[in-house]
Amino acid sequence: MADSYLNLVNTPLPARIAKALGLPRPSVLRRYTPSEALAVNPVVVAGSGPGADALADVLLGWDVEVRRHVLPGEKLSAAVVVLDAAASPADLAAPMLELGQAVRLLVPGGRVIGVLRSPADTTDPAEAAARQGVDGAIRSVAHELRGGATANGIILRGSTTTTDPTALGALRFFLSGKSAYVDGQFIEVSSAPVESISELAASTAATGEGVADQPLAGRTAVVTGAARGIGAKIAEVLARDGARVVVVDVPAAGEQLAQVANRVGGTALQVDITTADAATRILDHVRQRYGTLDIVVHNAGITRDKLLANMDASRWDSVMAVNIASQLRMNEHFLASPVFSGTGRIISLASTSGIAGNRGQSNYAASKAGVIGMVRAQAAAFDGGGRTINAVAPGFIETDMTEKIPPLTRQVARRLSSLQQGGLPVDVAETIAFLASDSAAGINGQVLRVCGQNLVGA
The missing domain is CATH 3.40.50.720 (NAD(P)-binding Rossmann-like Domain)
Structure with a gap:
């Protein structure tokens, strides 16, 4: 997943050659x-x-x-x-x-x-x-x-x-x-309503004093699709910021999921989010161990790419079931449960494919655009209250999924953004952690792209 070209052109001699030839010269990001x-x-x-x-x-x-x-x-x-x-x-x-x-x-x-x-x-x-x-x-x-x-x-x-x-x-x-x-x-x-901003966050905003190393301390977060990739990194960053993290993934990923849970000091729950009782099992797990659910990160997602002319029902339906139908069903249960906090945060993973479309991804783009529609509609119901719901739309992120893209296509995709490189899973995770914090209490119904100013599909 490493961008070897980026590393190369940030050394003296290759940097001079790239400049002389007019080649892209992406910088190491801060x-x-x-x-x-x-x-x-x-x-x-x-x-x-x-x-x-x-x-x-x-x-x-x-x-x-x-x-x-x-x-x-x-x-x-x-x-x-x-x-x-x-x-x-x-x-x-x-x-x-x-x-x-x-x-x-x-x-x-x-x-x-x-x-x-x-x-x-x-x-x-x-x-x-x-x-x-x-x-x-x-x-x-x-x-x-x-x-x-x-x-x-x-x-x-x-x-x-x-x-x-x-x-x-x-x-x-x-x-x-x-x-x-x-x-x-x-x-x-x-x-934002006063009750949704902690005293520490208000003090930090006003004076810069008391900046917390762990702004999510005391919060309980659930991250779906957390066994690897972006989901695992989200769990790590939320834990770094003080959250107690429940990592969720399918039973087939149980070993990897347990490793993530051990790494972040959290708990693992093996559940298929497309099942009817998924939300109930998550809520029961959180109630028994932590009492309250404060943060939900809907990260789980799949792709089953095919040109629409060659698309079959199984490819279409499976993507819609995981990427959007499961979120709609779980949110309905979460919002009706006393376990979900009155100042709870829901953050869903959308994609730039859901904004601009992407060849061969009509099913995936429909599901991710559906996430955006869901977030905006639910935000209206949250307006004026302590809860928020937002979406993060990654662009080209260096993951196992993008590693499977043909090498030349992958290089082109990396260089098309304003930053001339792909993002990292941590970039998505940092944005989610921000939206989960008190500092984002006044942000509701937003779709924040993490794409380096590009619209290449994730």
């Missing part, structure tokens, strides 16, 4: 380490108005050096452009052009983050044009960055401010190494 500083170099906060001023003050409280304007020649860890007060397209010019100067000064692995209000929350044409314009501009910047840098955006819904705990949680995620393979994406955030 991924999260427990001891990492959020920003080693200064962070510039571009934009005028109360929202930008307030956000700059919070960043100072996070022990980050803040600049309100670009200083010539000074290297920057990140640039945050705050456009929450933009009322017309003319308001974008000055802050975006200053952002352009900041981009020149970003260190490798730097971050660009736009903060704006939702176009859906205004009926004024000029205001809506300005807000939608930020979307296009930031996505374009993401395509322009080099050195493993990324650009993403935070969309403030309703009366949410730039210093709302949920907005600051998204900002911290984007600034950190946890978002290494999230690029050209936008997260909509709303103010």
